[in-house]
Amino acid sequence: MRVTRLHYEGNLTPESTVVLPKESAHYLINVLRLNSGDTVYLFNEQFGEFIGRIEKATMQDVTIIIE
Secondary structure, X not given: OOOOEEEOOOOOXXXXXXXXXXXXXXXXXXXXXXXXXXEEEXXXXXXXXXXXXXXXXXXXXXXXXXX
């Protein structure tokens, strides 16, 4: 099983929604070949690490729901 971890500068709180910018969307969709429903781990120094699920994936942005 592959684990995808991505550094995110913004606030990370349980049950929140995160919209990643175009550069991150390109990386997740085109490089890693992830789609809606896939799991990613978002982390940063202030909030730690959270599990999220890709809700929407387009070429412009990726929406992730934090669990």
